[in-house]
Amino acid sequence: xxxxxxxxxxxxxxxxxxxxxxxxxxxxxxxxxxxxxxxxxxxxxxxxxxxxxxxxxxxxxxxxxxxxxxxxxxxxxxxxxxxxxxxxxxxxxxxxxxxxxxxxxxxxxxxxxxxxxxxxxxxxxxxxxxxxxxxxxxxxxxxxxxxxxxxxxxxxxxxxxxxxxxxxxxxxxxxxxxxxxxxxxxxxxxxxxxxxxxxxxxxxxxxxxxxxxxxxxxxxxxxxxxxxxxxxxxxxxxxxxxxxxxxxxxxxxxxxxxxxxxxxxxxxxxxxxxxxxxxxxxxxxxx
Amino acid sequence: xxxxxxxxxxxxxxxxxxxxxxxxxxxxxxxxxxxxxxxxxxxxxxxxxxxxxxxxxxxxxxxxxxxxxxxxxxxxxxxxxxxxxxxxxxxxxxxxxxxxxxxxxxxxxxxxxxxxxxxxxxxxxxxxxxxxxxxxxxxxxxxxxxxxxxxxxxxxxxxxxxxxxxxxxxxxxxxxxxxxxxxxxxxxxxxxxxxxxxxxxxxxxxxxxxxxxxxxxxxxxxxxxxxxxxxxxxxxxxxxxxxxxxxxxxxxxxxxxxxxxxxxxxxxxxxxxxxxxxxxxxxxxxxxxxxxxxxxxxxxxxxxxxxxxxxxxxxxxxxxxxxxxxxxxxxxxxxxxxxxxxxxxxxxxxxxxxxxxxxxxxxxxx
Numbered sequence: 004x005x006x007x008x009x010x011x012x013x014x015x016x017x018x019x020x021x022x023x024x025x026x027x028x029x030x031x032x033x034x035x036x037x038x039x040x041x042x043x044x045x046x047x048x049x050x051x052x053x054x055x056x057x058x059x060x061x062x063x064x065x066x067x068x069x070x071x072x073x074x075x076x077x078x079x080x081x082x083x084x085x086x087x088x089x090x091x092x093x094x095x096x097x098x099x100x101x102x103x104x105x106x107x108x109x110x111x112x113x114x115x116x117x118x119x120x121x122x123x124x125x126x127x128x129x130x131x132x133x134x135x136x137x138x139x140x141x142x143x144x145x146x147x148x149x150x151x152x153x154x155x156x157x158x159x160x161x162x163x164x165x166x167x168x169x170x171x172x173x174x175x176x177x178x179x180x181x182x183x184x185x186x187x188x189x190x191x192x193x194x195x196x197x198x199x200x201x202x203x204x205x206x207x208x209x210x211x212x213x214x215x216x217x218x219x220x221x222x223x224x225x226x227x228x229x230x231x232x233x234x235x236x237x238x239x240x241x242x243x244x245x246x247x248x249x250x251x252x253x254x255x256x257x258x259x260x261x262x263x264x265x266x267x268x269x270x271x272x273x274x275x276x277x278x279x280x281x282x283x284x285x286x287x288x289x290x
Numbered sequence: 291x292x293x294x295x296x297x298x299x300x301x302x303x304x305x306x307x308x309x310x311x312x313x314x315x316x317x318x319x320x321x322x323x324x325x326x327x328x329x330x331x332x333x334x335x336x337x338x339x340x341x342x343x344x345x346x347x348x349x350x351x352x353x354x355x356x357x358x359x360x361x362x363x364x365x366x367x368x369x370x371x372x373x374x375x376x377x378x379x380x381x382x383x384x385x386x387x388x389x390x391x392x393x394x395x396x397x398x399x400x401x402x403x404x405x406x407x408x409x410x411x412x413x414x415x416x417x418x419x420x421x422x423x424x425x426x427x428x429x430x431x432x433x434x435x436x437x438x439x440x441x442x443x444x445x446x447x448x449x450x451x452x453x454x455x456x457x458x459x460x461x462x463x464x465x466x467x468x469x470x471x472x473x474x475x476x477x478x479x480x481x482x483x484x485x486x487x488x489x490x491x492x493x494x495x496x497x498x499x500x501x502x503x504x505x506x507x508x509x510x511x512x513x514x515x516x517x518x519x520x521x522x523x524x525x526x527x528x529x530x531x532x533x534x535x536x537x538x539x540x541x542x543x544x545x546x547x548x549x550x551x552x553x554x555x556x557x558x559x560x561x562x563x564x565x566x567x568x569x570x571x572x573x574x575x576x577x578x579x580x581x582x583x584x585x586x587x588x589x590x591x592x593x594x595x596x597x598x599x600x601x602x603x604x605x606x607x608x609x610x611x612x613x614x615x616x617x618x619x620x621x622x623x624x625x626x627x628x629x630x631x632x633x634x635x636x637x638x639x640x641x642x643x644x645x646x647x648x649x650x651x652x653x654x655x656x
Contacts, residue, residue, distance in 0.1 A: 187380035190347055194376075195394035196368035196445070205396070209384045 038261035046255035056262035077226045080165040084222050088173025089156045094183040112174055124164050131155040156238025166234045173218035180214025216282040220275055227271055295358035296448035296481035297323040303353035305339050313339040315505035326475050327483045328492035331502035337485045345374045345451045377453040379434050381426040387437050388422040394445045416440045431459045435467055452484040473638045489529050493517050501525050522656045532574040533623050540571045553619040558595035560648045572655035580625040581649045582643045587637035596646040601637050
């Protein structure tokens with residue numbers, strides 16, 4: 004490549020570099036460096052090189068429990084948001100004949116996102132609480148005579164809040180993948196004698212695979228990297244990986260928190276790599 | 291009550307959209323079992339709608355569709371024993387060639403070994419064996435077309451419906467695949483209905499050509515009838531190869547009549563029963579029936595008629611030379627002169643010539 008070509012190439016990537024280096028690469032490097040240092044116990048960091056933080060994280064029984072709890076939330080959220088997201092997208096693409104209405108309904112799906120995450124989460128409290136709408140309705144209808152306790156400040160509430168927040172991240176890429184399916188392909192399958200269910204199983208689902216994978220990456224990385232929903236919706240009853248190192252930070256134990264963060268980053272990278280192995284995301288994005 | 295024959299009858303088929311737009315308007319047609327039938331017409335003429343109604347992907351608003359003598363309206367494609375080959379093929383992009391072809395067998399519940407055996411058999415027939423494990427995106431246009439054909443034929447349908455099957459191919463391949471379609475049709479011995487907007491394709495392939503316009507059939511019949519004896523101006527112009535002249539009958543004289551128009555100084559035409567002086571009339575004369583002679587080159591044959599005109603442009607076509615003459619009114623006027631004959635005395639643009647033809651070769655249009 005010529006010198007001029009080289010320069011042009013650098014100019015093309017420079018905006019991305021200017022954003023990524025200060026806001027992504029540098030913080031990661033700072034955390035990485037901190038994870039090898041020692042704390043003086045009062046919020047100060049002693050610049051040494053030690054593996055003690057990692058040893059602490061990796062040998063603690065607590066770490067395993069935290070990961071198990073977080074993975075449980077991740078899998079539940081992923082499964083429910085995937086199922087709901089797929090059906091919403093499927094309905095919008097294959098059952099709404101008028102594309103204008105489909106786009107309109109698609110936008111309606113984004114309406115909850117016009118308000119803050121926290122407000123959306125907190126608004127579950129009057130709904131699911133002991134004297135909330137759900138319970139009073141159930142009691143009023145005579146279905147139960149005691150308010151259901153598991154509705155709020157429980158794992159159930161955590162999953163509900165996550166699914167509510169993240170289903171849109173499933174809908175968008177799956178909608179995108181389904182919308183690209185040529186209707187004639189569906190017709191060709193029907194022509195060959197396939198039932199509606201055959202079409203779904205043999206044509207639509209395999210062709211939505213990339214969209215599902217893309218949505219899964221969003222959902223999995225957001226749930227694993229979050230602690231706030233668990234903290235609020237479980238009422239402190241459940242813990243999460245990020246929640247634990249947030250506690251470390253609040254007691255000024257920066258190096259152990261940094262080590263936990265690095266471990267989580269590696270775990271997430273691994274999970275995303277596994278998802279990417281199963282599908283060709285690059286084709287989905289560039290096509 | 292299985293359908294065993296592939297003869298098709300359309301009885302008063304009508305299709306309207308939104309209760310207003312008439313896509314198909316009262317079509318009646320009989321297609322014999324094992325025939326190769328082409329629906330020919332410009333886009334939007336309703337030919338694809340008819341195909342889709344026969345296939346069972348759309349229901350007629352009114353009328354009956356009979357396949358093998360049985361009314362099939364409301365039945366699924368599988369129950370009709372039809373199969374459709376879609377425009378641009380609609381192959382399943384995530385399935386290999388073998389799985390594409392075996393798809394219909396899969397949804398019929400055949401086990402893997404059996405459906406692969408039958409797909410392999412079919413692939414041999416259409417020469418796809420080496421490509422069995424490729425994905426559609428890795429195939430050329432011609433190969434994709436063969437996959438689509440094999441996928442449609444695997445269920446041994448009685449009727450195969452082809453929606454513009456050759457339009458995605460380049461010219462050379464189109465001629466080649468045309469022959470392949472015809473060969474497959476003979477081999478399978480089933481009814482083919484082929485929709486196209488290319489007249490060459492239609493007359494090269496079809497036993498029955500159906501020319502359509504605005505939801506109606508203008509003419510249906512053997513290719514040669516439709517080409518050589520078009521019923522009206524529309525068919526003549528759509529099929530091409532004809533000069534259509536229009537005028538008014540100025541004189542009826544024994545076995546002949548004279549046709550004239552402001553731009554046409556009286557040509558002789560054959561007589562048809564009921565033709566009287568003053569009738570307005572369209573006449574078609576095949577472009578290859580027209581002979582060009584220089585004025586004053588010998589006496590005129592009394593069995594011919596002539597128009598004095600001028601050469602506007604000349605196109606060499608290989609086997610013949612296309613000579614474009616001064617238009618008659620708004621109608622193109624063209625002569626196809628055999629190549630050898632043209633070059634014994636080549637004409638030039640601007641030359642005045644006499645375009646003559648045998649009177650009984652002129653064909654009166656409705």
